[in-house]
Amino acid sequence: MRIGVFFRLSLLASAAATAACWTSPTARSPEGPINRDNRPMNFSNTNTANAANANRTPSANSNTEMSEKKGFAANLPADFEQPTDDVGRKLLREYGSVFVARGVNVPLKVVFRDEPEVAAFQGTMRTSAASIGGFQLTLQAAAMDALRTATEQAKAKGLVISPRGADSAKRTYNETVALWKSRVDPALVHWVKQGRMTTADAERLKGLSTFEQVKEVLRLEEQGIYFAKDLSKSIIYSVAPPGTSQHLSLLAFDVKEFDNAQVRSVLNENGWFQTVASDLPHFTYLGVKEVELPSLGLKKITDSGRTFWVPDV
Structure with missing residues (x-):
């Protein structure tokens, strides 16, 4: 009985501590303006919103602009909603690399409240669908183009890049x-x-x-x-x-061959990096070369021979 009482008091205390911060504003729309079987990859582009809104973040070639910015916070979208509670800040540290991706749409908040918010955000993107390893997958167009290039380069080296399953890209x-x-x-x-x-x-x-x-x-x-x-x-x-989840941004891809260092290297060369140290198959499209990642406010950490790029916060 004492355990149950303690538990309820703890929940009430934690709810009170975060209720004011773990909320979603209603005044602003979440999107903002702004296989080892070697089957061929069939790509098709789908425009789901105005092209003018498709690339809210600076392009990957904006080296001058990036060099003028310092730190992770400075590279976030101008109208990004910084979390003010411990839970939100923790999630930003763990999953936040995607928010500084270039040449693509990125979320303006750490957490979406529900399916309508996610659907509205996903509706702002230029997307591309592909049959990869027997699965029909969808990513943002720039991310899919980079994945296609990586896959072709891997094939030339006798390697395969394939998804782990049907939910390896968009969710x-x-x-x-x-x-x-x-x-x-x-x-x-x-x-x-x-x-x-x-x-x-x-x-x-x-x-x-x-x-x-x-x-x-x-x-x-x-x-x-x-x-x-x-x-x-x-x-x-x-x-x-x-x-x-970064998969909601259509900028994440779970790779079946994640254990292969050569596969990881090919993906890195094409803007795909590991950004969640606890999720080995998970790669995030950041849209720049590895040498540019520190200028986006990301830091390199290594674990068991693998490199992860995470927010330097």
Whole structure:
């Protein structure tokens, strides 16, 4: 009983601490103006919005402009909504490299609240669809063009670049919710059995909106109640909270051959980099050469022979 009371008090305290910050303004629209089987890749371009709005960020050739900017914050979009709460800042540190990508549309906020917000943002993009390794995938046009070039270069070297599955590129908000629930629901069962929370507390958490659930799950993890698949670490090292995944920006691609250093090198040469240290198959399109990444406010970290480019914050 004391555990349940402590748990409820902790949730109330954490909710009060973040309620004012973990919110989404309503006055501004989220988009803003601004296979190893070696099957051929069939590409088709789809314009889903005005071309004038398709490339809100500076082009990859804007070396002069980039050299004049210093630091990660200075390279974010001018109207980017900086998070003011601990949860938002943590997610920006973990997933934020995509926000300084060049030549593409990037989100203006760390987290989208729901499917309509994501759909509105995705509707601003120039996209390209391709059949890759038997899967029909969609990315922003510039990202797909770079992936096509990388794939052709890899093939010339006797290598293959293919997706891990059907959800390796574009995802919808609802798809990220399903992934989130695949971690949260089993974890709740586990922690109830361990006596760390009551059944009533678990049901209350499950009944929250996904947007509200994210902040409470991350706060619970500060008490050692983890929600990753193996229950030993934060859920953000297992799946991205709904509304935060780089796949929502159509600038992420999960690579089947991620363990191959030559494949990683070819992708890097074409603007695709690993940016989430906890997600080895995950590559992010940043639209510049590796030598330019520090000028975007990104820093290089290495782990087990792999290089990741993350926000220098």
